Amino acid sequence: xxxxxxxxxxxxxxxDAAEAGAAxxxxxxxxxxRFNPEVSADAEWVDYRIPIDxxxxxxxxxxxxxxxxxxxxxxRRSCAHGVxxxxxxxxxxxxxxxxxxxxxxxxxxxxxxxxxxxxxTVLKDLVVDMDPFFQAYRDVMPFxxxxxxxxxxxxxxxxEDRARFDDTTKCILCAACTSSCPVYWNDGQYFGxxxxxxxxxxxxxxxxxxxxxxxxxxxxxxxxxxxxxxxxCTDACPRGIEVTKAIAEVKRALITRRY
Amino acid sequence: MQIHKYDTVxxxxxxxxxxxxxxxxxxxxxxxxxxxxxxxxxxxxxQGGMAAALANVEEDNWEWxxxxxxxxxxxxxxxxxxxxxxxxxxxAVLDLxxxxxxxxxxxxxxxxxxxxxxxTRNHGEAAVRRACYAADRTGHMILxxxxxxxxxxxxxxxxxxxxxxxxxxxxxxVKRSAGVVAYELATGxxxxxxxxxxxxxxxxxxxxxxxTSNAHTLTGDGQAAxxxxxxxxxxxxxxxxxxxxxWRMGILLTEGAxxxxxxxxxxxxERFMEKYAPVMKDLASRDVVSRAIYTEIREGRxxxxxxxxxxxxxxxxxxxxxxxKLPDITEFARTYLGIEPYTDPIPIQPTAHYAMGGIPxxxxxxxxxxxxxxxxxxxxxxxxxxxxxxxxxxxGTNSLLDINVFGRRSGIAAAEYAHAHDFVPLPDNPAELxxxxxxxxxxxxxxxxxxxxxxxxxxxxxANVMVFRTEQTIKTAVEKIGELRERYRxxxxxxxxRRFNTDLLEAVELGNLLDLAExxxxxxxxxxxxxxxxxxxxxPNRDDVNFMRHTMAYREVDEATGAESIRLDYKPVVQTRYQxxxxxx
Ligand SMILES: Cc1cc2nc3c(=O)[nH]c(=O)nc-3n(C[C@H](O)[C@H](O)[C@H](O)COP(=O)(O)OP(=O)(O)OC[C@H]3O[C@@H](n4cnc5c(N)ncnc54)[C@H](O)[C@@H]3O)c2cc1C
Ligand code: SF4
Ligand code: FES
Numbered sequence: 001x002x003x004x005x006x007x008x009x010x011x012x013x014x015x016d017a018a019e020a021g022a023a024x025x026x027x028x029x030x031x032x033x034r035f036n037p038e039v040s041a042d043a044e045w046v047d048y049r050i051p052i053d054x055x056x057x058x059x060x061x062x063x064x065x066x067x068x069x070x071x072x073x074x075x076r077r078s079c080a081h082g083v084x085x086x087x088x089x090x091x092x093x094x095x096x097x098x099x100x101x102x103x104x105x106x107x108x109x110x111x112x113x114x115x116x117x118x119x120x121t122v123l124k125d126l127v128v129d130m131d132p133f134f135q136a137y138r139d140v141m142p143f144x145x146x147x148x149x150x151x152x153x154x155x156x157x158x159x160e161d162r163a164r165f166d167d168t169t170k171c172i173l174c175a176a177c178t179s180s181c182p183v184y185w186n187d188g189q190y191f192g193x194x195x196x197x198x199x200x201x202x203x204x205x206x207x208x209x210x211x212x213x214x215x216x217x218x219x220x221x222x223x224x225x226x227x228x229x230x231x232x233c234t235d236a237c238p239r240g241i242e243v244t245k246a247i248a249e250v251k252r253a254l255i256t257r258r259y
Numbered sequence: 260m261q262i263h264k265y266d267t268v269x270x271x272x273x274x275x276x277x278x279x280x281x282x283x284x285x286x287x288x289x290x291x292x293x294x295x296x297x298x299x300x301x302x303x304x305x306q307g308g309m310a311a312a313l314a315n316v317e318e319d320n321w322e323w324x325x326x327x328x329x330x331x332x333x334x335x336x337x338x339x340x341x342x343x344x345x346x347x348x349x350x351a352v353l354d355l356x357x358x359x360x361x362x363x364x365x366x367x368x369x370x371x372x373x374x375x376x377x378x379t380r381n382h383g384e385a386a387v388r389r390a391c392y393a394a395d396r397t398g399h400m401i402l403x404x405x406x407x408x409x410x411x412x413x414x415x416x417x418x419x420x421x422x423x424x425x426x427x428x429x430x431x432x433v434k435r436s437a438g439v440v441a442y443e444l445a446t447g448x449x450x451x452x453x454x455x456x457x458x459x460x461x462x463x464x465x466x467x468x469x470x471t472s473n474a475h476t477l478t479g480d481g482q483a484a485x486x487x488x489x490x491x492x493x494x495x496x497x498x499x500x501x502x503x504x505x506w507r508m509g510i511l512l513t514e515g516a517x518x519x520x521x522x523x524x525x526x527x528x529e530r531f532m533e534k535y536a537p538v539m540k541d542l543a544s545r546d547v548v549s550r551a552i553y554t555e556i557r558e559g560r561x562x563x564x565x566x567x568x569x570x571x572x573x574x575x576x577x578x579x580x581x582x583x584k585l586p587d588i589t590e591f592a593r594t595y596l597g598i599e600p601y602t603d604p605i606p607i608q609p610t611a612h613y614a615m616g617g618i619p620x621x622x623x624x625x626x627x628x629x630x631x632x633x634x635x636x637x638x639x640x641x642x643x644x645x646x647x648x649x650x651x652x653x654x655g656t657n658s659l660l661d662i663n664v665f666g667r668r669s670g671i672a673a674a675e676y677a678h679a680h681d682f683v684p685l686p687d688n689p690a691e692l693x694x695x696x697x698x699x700x701x702x703x704x705x706x707x708x709x710x711x712x713x714x715x716x717x718x719x720x721x722a723n724v725m726v727f728r729t730e731q732t733i734k735t736a737v738e739k740i741g742e743l744r745e746r747y748r749x750x751x752x753x754x755x756x757r758r759f760n761t762d763l764l765e766a767v768e769l770g771n772l773l774d775l776a777e778x779x780x781x782x783x784x785x786x787x788x789x790x791x792x793x794x795x796x797x798x799p800n801r802d803d804v805n806f807m808r809h810t811m812a813y814r815e816v817d818e819a820t821g822a823e824s825i826r827l828d829y830k831p832v833v834q835t836r837y838q839x840x841x842x843x844x
Contacts, residue, residue: 015603018596019506019563038756055597067710071753071762076299078474081510081591083399084299100594123445124759130296143407144359154356156368162361169361169393169400173298205361 023053028108030061032073033115036124043122047111054104058091058112062098075126082238085174089126090115095176095236117179119192133175136191140199140217145210161206168201168246170239177233177243189222193233193243196224200246203259215254224250260690261450265290266677268439268454269670270422270481273300274398274659275641276460277405278666279673280414283458286674290452292420292441294476297406301462301474302662305398306588307515308375308390309355309663310656311348315369316388321345323381324389328657329837331377331544332615332650333791333801335494335809337833340622340646344657344664351663352391360404362393363584373584374518377544377654377844386542390656395513395587401659419444421764422461423693425484426451427634428683434628436636437683439484440693444764447757449697451689455680456636456673459485459618459626460666463642465498466768467776468611468725469717472504472511476768481643483771485618486778490628491811493645493830494616495775496783497792499653500726502548504610505595506568512588512607514655516573517541519584523552524570524604525560531569536844543844546652546792549609549726556608563606570604609726613653615792616782617645619811619830624669630811630830636676636683640669647809650832651791700766705749709766712743712750716769716776719743724780729797736780744773774814781825782810803839807832 027049035043048065059077066073075098076086082100089098092106092113106112120128171194178184178192199218202208218224224247233243253259266287269276276291283289293300312319324345329336356362356370363371372388380387393400409416424440438453461481465473486492502523503512517523523541525531535551536543543551552569561567573581573589578601581589589600598605618639619627626637641662648661716739723736747770754762788802789795808829815826 012598012603014598015606018598019568019606021564036756036758038758066762067708071709072756074754074759074761078295078299078476079301079304080475081304081508082594083304083587084295084301084474086295086299102594127759134296138410143411144357146357150357154353154362154370157364158368159364159366162364165361169403170396171403172303172399202359205359207359 023055025051026054026108027051028061028103029111030065031111031113032125034073034125035122036072052103054102054108056103057099058101058103058106058114059087059098061103062114074124083172085172088117088174088176088179090117095180097174097176097238100238117175119179119181119185120175130175133178133192133194136195137173137198140191140195141210141214142198142202144202144205144208145213146207147209155207157206164206165201165204167241168197170241171197171201172239174238176236176238180232180236182230182232183226183228187226190226191218191223193227193247196247196250197241197243200250203250203253211259218250219254224254261448263290263450263452264682265452265454267456267458267673268292268452269458269460270439271300271460271462271641271643272297272416273460273462273641274302274401274405274662275666276458277409278663279458279460279640279670281405281408281412282667282670283674284412284414286671287677289674290415290417292417292422292439292452294419294421294444294480296418297409297416298402300402301477303399303402304472304474304511305401305659306395306511306513307518308373308392308397308656309352309401309659310375310378310389310654311352311391311660312345312389313349313352313370313372313391315365316372319380319387319389321348323379323387324348326382326837327378328648328654329650330383330842331654332652333842334807334839335647335650335790335832337647338835338837339833340648342835343622344648344660347664348660351660351667355401355404355663358404358408360393360400362391373515374542375655376514376517376539376542376548378656386539390515390518392515394583395515395585398659417441420450421767422480422484423696423767425457425488426686426689427488428686430683434634435683436634437685438689440690442693442697442764444759447760449690449693451685453682453685455677455682456638458624458669458673459639459643460641461643463614464772464775465611465614467716467720467772469721470504470507470509470608471611472501472509473611478768479771479775480768481639482617483774485626486774486814489814490626490634491619491813492616492778493619493811494647494809495779495812496786496810497615497651498611498779499545499613499615499792500549500609501545501612502552502609503571503607505591506606506608508595509610510591510595511610511612512571512591512605513585514545516571516585516588519580520576521571521573523548524572525555526562526566527560531555531560539844544652544654546794547844550794552609553726568606568608571607572604573600574602574604611725613658614642615645615647615649615651615653617643620644620646622646622668623672624665625672636680638669638673640665651793696767697763700750700752700763701755703751705751707746707750709750709752709769712747713769713772716740716743716772720776724783726794728783728793728795730784733780733784737777737784740773740777740780744777747773778812778825782812782827785827786810807839
């Protein structure tokens with residue numbers, strides 16, 4: 001296939017592949033952990049074989065099952081491109097967003113296992129109870145705290161100060177990190193990485209004046225010190241946030257009281 | 260069934276709903292009902308920026324912004340509303356900054372601004388830097404910041420509650436809002452919320468198209484709920500097709516990419532926008548650019564083996580600039596297309612993006628029952644509403660602005676209304692309609708499947724009422740939608756349970772999409788002119804004599820036969836200081 005090239009650019013093979021015409025379908029097996037307490041107290045694995053274009057998302061595969069085979073399969077989703085945080089799940093044993101994982105990137109030769117994220121109560125199929133997760137988030141006072149009178153215009157902030165907490169502003173509260181954390185699985189009280197990431201976002205914001213209060217909350221026995229630096233969270237984060245680094249920075253701030 | 264009582268009930272927790280909630284919670288006992296957890300709302304997908312004439316980086320003022328908004332909307336904009344939008348923009352941005360929003364900064368530490376389509380200095384002289392932004396995650400930051408402030412204010416949320424009906428009660432000969440009926444996803448239980456004031460902030464309806472930037476959950480539930488109760492929908496024929504969606508997938512690549520210097524090219528590498536918009540080129544308004552793309556494709560200059568797309572070329576921009584200003588969209592290209600935007604152009608095509616039309620309101624967010632009468636106690640804001648500040652075509656960055664300005668206004672107005680008024684009695688048997696709808700779907704043994712009907716609807720809409728329309732294509736759509744609505748009566752779901760029955764709710768959502776698609780097509784058929792996002796090949800010119808007016812669509816039910824039909828009426832456009840001119844970029 002030859003498409004005329006852009007001026008000054010060759011066509012890379014990746015672009016040719018991306019533009020290739022009709023989809024070629026392969027057959028994959030989705031092995032899904034199903035659970036519906038209205039039907040049975042036990043969870044079970046169920047296999048579905050579906051034809052799919054390997055360039056499609058795992059979310060597309062789940063939709064194919066739901067829309068064409070079994071409408072009772074239940075999962076959350078909304079944006080379908082990795083920005084709303086609805087569809088974190090364990091795919092082949094790793095926490096990922098179903099909408100950000102392409103079939104071709106996870107070895108479609110073998111059955112693809114799909115389970116709910118761990119550490120939160122499963123309510124039905126891939127749907128877990130998110131309330132404890134959001135409660136931990138709310139507990140770290142995730143909002144700008146300032147003192148004194150508000151300025152009339154914007155508060156000034158240098159580009160460097162803005163860059164200081166850029167990484168942790170990207171969080172979409174998907175819970176992939178928290179639900180990959182062995183400490184969180186074993187200890188229901190631990191805030192978990194996501195809450196600490198969101199505390200970090202404010203502690204290191206030069207405009208914020210609530211640092212002390214927030215650090216005290218995190219200094220608590222269920223706070224940052226529980227973290228055992230296993231890096232699962234950083235590996236799991238679909239936004240590429242350096243979660244473990246953020247936690248380490250919060251720990252350091254607690255010791256030095258400088259942030 | 261449970262009954263709750265609140266002063267103010269807000270339907271939706273996107274940008275508009277949460278901005279309203281922050282105001283309403285301070286002033287009245289408020290509940291926010293949302294079908295998604297607040298931070299899942301599609302406001303979080305917005306990328307490019309929020310307009311305000313802060314003049315932080317170059318000369319600018321709100322009057323220029325007002326003019327651009329009116330011209331961008333092809334003069335169907337209500338000019339009093341546009342003026343409010345542009346004036347209050349400045350405080351809306353500053354308020355967000357004070358709430359903590361991490362905007363990108365200038366070297367002096369002020370909020371940075373960049374160029375966006377249709378925003379100009381001095382009435383069209385040249386592009387102006389008016390869009391305040393946080394990389395290409397402006398919507399994410401707005402959604403997070405508003406949620407953070409809702410946590411701070413202690414806003415009460417009912418998460419995963421689907422509002423399915425609007426309750427109206429006639430008192431003293433006037434129909435008033437009495438509350439809403441909601442379905443709780445977790446349990447399948449029906450809840451009636453009696454409220455003095457109700458604000459719809461339930462977002463757009465893009466899912467009736469196949470190639471769209473909209474989330475699966477944007478199914479026009481709010482529009483459908485009020486429409487079914489006899490209230491009008493305004494300007495539903497006007498839908499925006501954003502020029503740069505990822506080819507076939509529709510995932511948006513922000514106009515900010517062109518604001519940063521990105522260029523559209525056809526298969527010959529030609530910068531074709533120079534032909535269509537000599538001054539603004541790639542930054543002409545969206546309807547102009549989307550039509551140019553399809554013209555290139557139709558005339559055989561599209562890219563790829565099927566010649567069905569064009570390129571967004573960022574390869575001449577320094578990688579550091581892409582990393583700093585457009586990190587997310589470049590990652591989308593890598594993740595979903597497997598290509599590297601540093602070195603390869605990105606295949607794109609227009610994608611269904613934004614509903615200019617919706618529930619008609621005045622500038623306080625009060626919902627209209629006809630051209631002039633308000634429905635006491637009923638409000639709407641955000642994409643679900645039509646104020647109309649966007650007219651026939653919305654300018655980029657004006658929606659994040661709209662949700663903040665009119666979200667705030669409606670939050671204040673609704674809470675103040677709730678203070679001054681008493682509850683309106685609920686109708687007898689308030690949950691009747693929802694209960695019967697849900698039970699019918701659950702018990703149906705029909706043979707039609709939701710997924711099939713939805714796919715057919717989406718394919719029909721893409722083929723017939725997208726960027727180019729004609730009498731013929733629209734009639735085809737009207738007919739097809741009629742057939743699908745008929746078949747919808749025979750739809751059934753597989754999941755008969757009560758817990759997290761998303762199968763059932765997808766069926767309900769499809770019903771909403773079908774109703775709204777029909778309104779869109781019927782409104783489009785009657786508008787025999789081309790204006791903004793509504794382009795009729797058989798009537799390629801704007802016709803101010805006959806069509807300088809808003810469409811108002813009403814659902815009518817024949818009392819004898821029960822047959823439904825759509826009645827179209829028209830509402831004058833509010834013009835203050837800007838006389839309609841030909842739109843050139
Ligand atoms: C990809 C993308 C990029 C964009 N970029 C920009 C940009 O850069 N600048 C700009 O100005 N605009 C942009 N827009 C447009 C803008 O983001 C949206 O128009 C705006 O965010 C809509 O906000 P909203 O609050 O009205 O609705 P949404 O944010 O969509 O929120 C809708 C809310 O309603 C709730 N809801 C829906 N139905 C029900 C129901 N039945 N019951 C209860 N709750 C319900 C949902 O749970 C959700 O909380 C973009 C849009 C898209 C899709
Ligand atoms: S830090 Fe990453 S993984 Fe954790 S909740 Fe936020 S986005 Fe998800
Ligand atoms: S569906 Fe939104 S993150 Fe996957």
